[in-house]
Amino acid sequence: MPRIYGPPDETDSLIAFWITLPIELRLVLLALLGLAIGVLANWAIYRLAWDARLIGPWVPADETAPPRKMSDRIPILGWLGLRREASIHGSGFWIRPMLIELAMAIGIPLYYWFVTQTGLLLPPADRVPVVIAGVQPWMTIVFVSHLIMISLMVAATFIDFDEQTIPDEITIPGTLIALVVACVTMTDSFLPALDLNGVLVPIAFYLPAPAEAPKWTGPTGWWTGVGIWTMWCFALSNRRLILRRGPLKAFEYFFASLVRNKPYNPWKALLAMWLIGAVGVRIVFGIGGDAWIGLLTALIGLGVGGGVVWAIRIVGSLAMRREAMGFGDVTLMAMIGAFIGWQGAVMSFFLAPIAAIAIVLVYFIITRNSEIPFGPYLCAGTLLSIFGWDRLVNGWFLGNLAILGPFMLWLFVALTGIMGVMLYFWRVLKETMFGE
Numbered sequence: 001m002p003r004i005y006g007p008p009d010e011t012d013s014l015i016a017f018w019i020t021l022p023i024e025l026r027l028v029l030l031a032l033l034g035l036a037i038g039v040l041a042n043w044a045i046y047r048l049a050w051d052a053r054l055i056g057p058w059v060p061a062d063e064t065a066p067p068r069k070m071s072d073r074i075p076i077l078g079w080l081g082l083r084r085e086a087s088i089h090g091s092g093f094w095i096r097p098m099l100i101e102l103a104m105a106i107g108i109p110l111y112y113w114f115v116t117q118t119g120l121l122l123p124p125a126d127r128v129p130v131v132i133a134g135v136q137p138w139m140t141i142v143f144v145s146h147l148i149m150i151s152l153m154v155a156a157t158f159i160d161f162d163e164q165t166i167p168d169e170i171t172i173p174g175t176l177i178a179l180v181v182a183c184v185t186m187t188d189s190f191l192p193a194l195d196l197n198g199v200l201v202p203i204a205f206y207l208p209a210p211a212e213a214p215k216w217t218g219p220t221g222w223w224t225g226v227g228i229w230t231m232w233c234f235a236l237s238n239r240r241l242i243l244r245r246g247p248l249k250a251f252e253y254f255f256a257s258l259v260r261n262k263p264y265n266p267w268k269a270l271l272a273m274w275l276i277g278a279v280g281v282r283i284v285f286g287i288g289g290d291a292w293i294g295l296l297t298a299l300i301g302l303g304v305g306g307g308v309v310w311a312i313r314i315v316g317s318l319a320m321r322r323e324a325m326g327f328g329d330v331t332l333m334a335m336i337g338a339f340i341g342w343q344g345a346v347m348s349f350f351l352a353p354i355a356a357i358a359i360v361l362v363y364f365i366i367t368r369n370s371e372i373p374f375g376p377y378l379c380a381g382t383l384l385s386i387f388g389w390d391r392l393v394n395g396w397f398l399g400n401l402a403i404l405g406p407f408m409l410w411l412f413v414a415l416t417g418i419m420g421v422m423l424y425f426w427r428v429l430k431e432t433m434f435g436e
Helices: 010-020 023-047 076-089 095-116 129-134 136-163 169-185 208-219 219-237 247-256 267-287 291-322 327-367 375-387 389-404 407-433
Strands: 192-194 200-202
Touching: 010 136, 010 291, 023 095, 023 136, 076 095, 095 136, 129 136, 136 169, 136 327, 136 375, 136 407, 169 219, 169 291, 169 327, 192 389, 208 219, 208 291, 219 267, 219 327, 267 291, 327 375, 327 389, 375 389
Parallel strands: none
Antiparallel strands: 192 200
């Protein structure tokens, strides 16, 4: 029998009040919230970019622009008035931000309906009204967590399209939020899965092998959690990989640059963040229970999500002798893994090339630019994995993982090595035939 969450108790009064509202009113309120998120996303896209631009009604106007009007601050419609700045920002600059706000106003209510009302995230046998109603409080928490993640992914996607970079101001706070949410919600921010007993549970880090869960409440879990946190903070301190003089020199440069004086060296701030985080991990570990399971699930999702992209980045860079993938992709995938767990992060990564087929074609037709960022594919792959959650993750990934077990890790290592060899010969071929 599935675990039925039932009506919320006193501690869930806010969720209980929300669910008692008529569904039509909830969707209208979410449309307004989506509109506000679209406005905030547009602000972030232009202000958090490396080359910040004075585009939009919520930033100071360019010194050569006409005075702003109050009507410019009306979401969606305000961009029609801002067309008068086309001579400054480029023809049609207003179309994309207007569509982003419109898409968020429509998409957020639809996503809420999908997550909480359709039951499509549940196994087919549980898509009945009594189960859907029973898990609605749980799915509401999932929706709120995903709302934060999707909002951050929207900003990251369009900054990556514009500059082929993803700012830390999006992914680092996003990762920290994901860790806090996972801990506070006691694992209920994670999507549903069936354990070996057919019980519907949030997808924790130990699935598909729930028998392994007890050992993670002891020293193994503590060292794993604090180890992942330490590696993440360490990686953020220096993400450049200089390969011009070989891999040994690359590691020498890497460690030397950690403490080298330069205009912006965040190692002291990261050291403070690591210390505070390590203390926080220890406190939650001491509390134990679902709070620790939730935090460790998010930490392992962070480690696996970011680690997969980081490994491919290193192998690709060594093979191509140039940066094969930006470190922003690493931090983005780490953030996604912290929100949806390592199982969803792995599936999202391997779905990213499928999403790329459509995105690359559209992007090239619009911009004629062949340098395609990878971040938007990771975000699209994440949405694909969520929309196909039960079939892809519960049905295919967890099923095969339960059969193959540790062999899956060695399979990934082998595939990464094969990819490195292929990229090496591709580089040699290009240098030989085209002199590149």
